[in-house]
Amino acid sequence: MRHLRFVVTAAVVSAAALTLASCAGDGGGSGEYDxxxxxxxxxxxxxxxxxxxxxxxxxxxxxxxxxxxxxxxxxxxxxxxxxxxxxxxxxxxxxxxxxxxxxxxxxxxxxxxxxxxxxxxxxxxxxxxxxxxxxxxxxxxxxxxxxxxxSMWANFVNDDVLADYDIAAPEGGSTFDAFDEWMAGVTDATDGTVYGGTDYTQRIQVFELVLRANGGNLYTEDGELGFTEDELRDFWASGDDIRDGVTVPQVELEAISPVSGFGAGLTASEMSWSNFLGGYLADSGAESISIVAPPTAVEGSKDLYQQxxxxxxxxxxxxxxxxxxxxxxxxxxxxxxxxxxxxxxxxxxxxxxxxxxxxxxxxxxxxxxxxxxxxxVGEAPPVPVIGYGSLEQTFWDLGKELGLGTITVDEAVERFFTEADVILE
CATH class of the missing domain: 3.40.190.10 (Periplasmic binding protein-like II)
Incomplete structure (x- = not known):
């Protein structure tokens, strides 16, 4: 076998260098290809x-x-x-x-x-x-x-937990209200030993599903945000009820980070990308984990996409x-x-x-x-805005603060759009 040399390299450079640098070149090599x-x-x-x-x-x-x-x-x-x-x-x-x-x-x-x-x-x-x-x-x-x-956005369910407490699996592709009721039922059935799930309003991907179900997207073809402050406010406010004793408390998640609540066995369900299955099995030690379709905001919509x-x-x-x-x-x-x-x-x-x-x-x-x-499955969304990774992290961080009760929904919305303005500039 031929031995190839692998080099681990790290360098810290301002992202501005990417924008200010001249184009990489006209490329294309020279002459006819041999x-x-x-x-x-x-x-x-x-x-x-x-x-x-x-x-x-x-x-x-x-x-x-x-x-x-x-x-x-x-x-x-x-x-x-x-x-x-x-x-x-x-x-x-x-x-x-x-x-x-x-x-x-x-x-x-x-x-x-x-x-x-x-x-x-x-x-x-x-x-x-x-x-x-x-x-x-x-x-x-x-x-x-x-x-x-x-990958495809998915809802993971710990079959071992459901079997231990004789709980039926959630219906794939249900409404968010129906899924919230299922999570509440799990938390009640286990007397809080295992929570129904994690606060999904922390994840920008779930917000994206809601936008896509209603004909929108996170961003536009021109590289701008594709949603309003009111749409974000409504989404984060929709999590108020599940944050109040239904989903695993954020303070418990902070204690086990970077392992997720689902991976640590604190929740019976969690939404993420479909290729996380192997990692979830390894982290949780569960014998069996099912994958079901995530809830939808509009029945029959094409809100999922191939990521x-x-x-x-x-x-x-x-x-x-x-x-x-x-x-x-x-x-x-x-x-x-x-x-x-x-x-x-x-x-x-x-x-x-x-x-x-x-x-x-x-x-x-x-x-x-x-x-x-x-x-x-619908069409692919527009190309992400420049700085999308930072926007995703900001969304998640503010969602955690909502879970900790250190910020209100209105304050979270204001901070997100303020930081988005800086990132998009």
């Missing part, structure tokens, strides 16, 4: 040792098919990863191919730091992706990145656009990638990668859930 020429590519990703080992296997398989293309890799954790990318943008030296996130699409594509994949379309197969998934890497009708996989957050992109100033595209295509499309990664990069986004994936155990359960909500 498929037999020796090429060395740089590839960067965030993750852990397990992900690094899987990429090692994938690159070995890739280089067996393309012996003239050498791939050198670096990896680090998520925060350090983006600090390093910002440093490289300022110096015009992004890796040839790198793991990307839809949260950064507008931030990197608008200044021209990532390659328009249409320029290398002869080397990338787009036909294996649903259009909704292509949309997660598209801005202004230009395809800048492709997803490795996707293709983990993507692959190419630097616009790469000297080897064609070879980079060949490698990117192998990561997102090859059956070998499906065999090696399974669903660890999300449920396979392309049909050809899925064909190589063996779905069993947790992977099969996630696949079955995704199939069960197919009729509820």
């Amino acid at each position: 498929p037999d020429a020796d090429v060395t590519l740089t590839f960067a990703f965030w993750g852990n040792d397990d992900r690094a080992d899987r990429y090692n296997q994938l690159i070995e398989a890739f280089q067996t098919e393309h012996p003239n293309i050498t791939v050198n890799t670096t990896f680090t954790d998520f925060p350090s990863y983006w600090e390093k990318r910002q440093t490289e943008v300022a110096g015009g030296g992004l890796p040839d191919v790198f793991q990307f996130s839809d949260s950064y699409l507008r931030q990197y594509a608008e200044p021209g730091h990532v390659l328009d994949l249409g320029e290398v379309s002869d080397y990338v197969d787009f036909s294996t992706f649903d259009d909704a998934l292509l949309g997660t890497g598209r801005l202004n009708d230009v395809q800048y990145s492709l997803p490795t996989g996707y 293709g957050g983990l993507q692959m992109a190419i630097a616009s100033n790469t000297d080897h656009p064609e070879a980079s595209a060949i490698f990117l295509d192998y990561v997102v499309n090859s059956p070998e990638a499906g065999e090696i990664f399974g669903t660890t990069l999300g449920f396979p986004a392309s049909s050809s990668k899925l064909a190589g994936t063996t779905l069993e155990g947790v992977d099969k359960q996630v696949a079955d859930y995704i199939a069960s909500v197919a009729d509820r």
